[in-house]
Structure formats: structure tokens, C-alpha cells
Amino acid sequence: MSTSRPDSTAFEEASILVVGVGGLGCPAAMALARAGVGRLVLVDDDTVDVTNLHRQVLFSEDDVGKDKLDAAAKALAAFGATRVDCIRSRLLPDNARDLVRRADIVVEGADNFATKFLTADACRLERRPVVHGSAVRFRATTWAVSGDGRPCYRCLFEDILPAEAAPNCAEAGVMGPVAGLAGAMMADLALRVLASAPCFGRVHTYDGIVDSVRSVEVSPRPSCPLCGQQTIFDIDETRYTGAVCAA
Numbered sequence: 001m002s003t004s005r006p007d008s009t010a011f012e013e014a015s016i017l018v019v020g021v022g023g024l025g026c027p028a029a030m031a032l033a034r035a036g037v038g039r040l041v042l043v044d045d046d047t048v049d050v051t052n053l054h055r056q057v058l059f060s061e062d063d064v065g066k067d068k069l070d071a072a073a074k075a076l077a078a079f080g081a082t083r084v085d086c087i088r089s090r091l092l093p094d095n096a097r098d099l100v101r102r103a104d105i106v107v108e109g110a111d112n113f114a115t116k117f118l119t120a121d122a123c124r125l126e127r128r129p130v131v132h133g134s135a136v137r138f139r140a141t142t143w144a145v146s147g148d149g150r151p152c153y154r155c156l157f158e159d160i161l162p163a164e165a166a167p168n169c170a171e172a173g174v175m176g177p178v179a180g181l182a183g184a185m186m187a188d189l190a191l192r193v194l195a196s197a198p199c200f201g202r203v204h205t206y207d208g209i210v211d212s213v214r215s216v217e218v219s220p221r222p223s224c225p226l227c228g229q230q231t232i233f234d235i236d237e238t239r240y241t242g243a244v245c246a247a
Contacts, residue, residue: 008036010194012082015039017103019091019119021046021072023055023174024109024133027183028190029072030058032107033081035191040076041103043087044068054176055135091115093237096122106130107190109183113157114240120145120153121235124226129193129200133186135174138208140182143218144189146200148227155221155228156203178208 014037018025021044029040048056048063048071063071069086076084089095091110100106100122108119108130116132123130127147134141145152185204192199205214225231232239 010196011036011191012038014104014194015041015102016190017041017043017099017106019043019106019108019115020110021056021058021068022109022111023052023176023179024135024183024186025107026056026058026072027180028107028109028133028186029076029081029183030079031184031187032190033076033079035187036080036082037191037194039083039085040081041085041087041099042069042072043089043091043099044072045088045090055174055179057176057180091118091122093118093235093240096235097126100126100128103128105190105193107133107186109133109186116153116157118235118240120149121226121232121239123147124149124152124232125234131186131189131193133182135179135182137173138175138178140178140185140206140208141203142182142185142189143203144193144199150227151201151218151220152224152227154226155224156218158221158224175208178206181206 016032016037018029018040021042032040046068048059048066048068050064053059058072058075069088073084073086087099091099096118106119106123106128108116110116119130129145129147131142131144132153189199202215202217220227222228
């Protein structure tokens with residue numbers, strides 16, 4: 001039986017931007033490295049915290065207090081990553097489009113709506129596909145948006161701003177295995193995008209209470225300011241409120 005990866009050439013030549021090396025970014029990056037993705041670009045500016053070790057699976061107790069990116073790059077090299085570039089910053093309005101532009105696909109696992117909307121806008125404006133993910137309590141949600149960006153993140157969540165309107169994982173809590181599953185699902189979607197396999201336009205939700213996965217088709221919203229009756233043509237920092245951080 002062959003053990004070669006499907007579409008391995010496409011994976012080896014790909015560059016994936018991972019926004020946040022947290023509870024979602026860690027397992028997603030690990031799976032992407034294992035799959036043979038040629039270049040991973042990690043964006044984060046935090047250090048390893050002992051309270052996050054249950055879900056940030058790239059790190060150990062020896063990494064507590066250290067720079068996340070240094071620890072992640074070392075761990076990913078052990079998992080077979082050939083190139084890991086580290087951007088010691090948050091994804092911000094003044095760097096988002098440039099970082100997105102240099103990637104083939106973006107994997108976004110932030111824990112707040114400010115970063116999620118910023119990522120969605122930058123990807124739409126730069127015509128880059130993006131995989132969004134979230135994990136809160138026992139529920140994980142993932143979905144992929146094409147480079148054309150329709151339907152997009154704002155089709156579903158435009159009315160949620162300001163970011164403080166909904167609790168993040170730090171406030172509501174998250175089960176480590178649920179975050180790990182969300183990261184794995186995000187990596188799967190990213191690899192499907194690279195392999196040109198159909199995966200856009202459906203939201204995938206895992207409910208850990210009843211142990212079920214539900215996949216629902218999303219319709220574009222005609223009045224969406226990003227992909228419908230478009231009014232968003234640039235990155236304006238006044239659109240993004242709340243803390244910009246990663247799970």
C-alpha cells in the first residue's frame with residue numbers, strides 16, 4: 001500500500017499563513033507540517049503560559065515563559081516542517097494585507113471577532129482563500145472561504161461587532177480536545193483547498209456534548225458589505241474593535 005501523500009507537490013510548494021499560535025493554531029500547524037506543507041508563516045507576539053498547555057499542544061512545561069514562536073518553530077521542525085517563518089506581531093490593520101498577500105492560503109484561529117473580521121477583509125481584498133476556526137466550551141466551528149470571498153465571514157457575523165458582544169475562549173472556557181479537533185478540521189480544509197477539492201460555502205460544527213458533526217451550507221448575504229453590495233475596499237482600523245489576540 002502506498003504511503004505517499006495526495007497532491008504532495010502542491011503541499012510542498014505551498015505557503016500557509018497561520019494567524020495565532022494558540023489552541024487552534026498549534027494543532028493546525030502540526031497537522032500541516034505533518035502533511036508536508038513547504039512553508040508555514042506563524043504570526044503571534046505572545047509567550048507560552050502554563051494555563052494554556054492543555055490546548056496549545058506544540059508546547060511543554062519546559063517552554064513556559066518562552067517566546068511562542070521560537071518554541072513552535074522548534075516543535076514543528078521535529079514534526080517535519082521544512083520551513084517555518086516567524087512574524088513576531090499580531091495581525092494588525094497596518095500589516096494584514098501584506099502578510100496575507102505573501103501566502104497561498106490563510107488559517108485563522110483567533111479568539112476574538114476583531115481579528116477574524118480583519119483577516120476576512122484582508123483575504124477578500126487580496127483574493128486569498130481563508131479557513132476560519134473557533135472553539136468555545138464543547139463546540140468547534142470551522143469553514144473555508146474562497147479567494148473570491150463569497151459567501152464570506154461577514155455574511156454570517158456582520159452584526160456581532162463590537163467584539164465584546166460575545167465571550168471568547170478565555171472568558172467562556174474551552175476543552176482542550178475540542179480545540180485540537182477544531183485545529184485538525186482547519187488543517188483538513190486548508191489541505192483540501194490546496195488539492196482543489198470542493199470545500200467552500202459550508203460551516204462545519206462539532207458538538208462535544210452529543211459527539212456529532214453538522215455541516216450546513218451558507219448562502220451569500222446580498223447586503224454583505226464585503227462580498228455583496230461591497231462598501232469595504234480597504235483596511236480601516238476603525239472597523240476593528242476589541243483585543244487582537246489568539247486562542
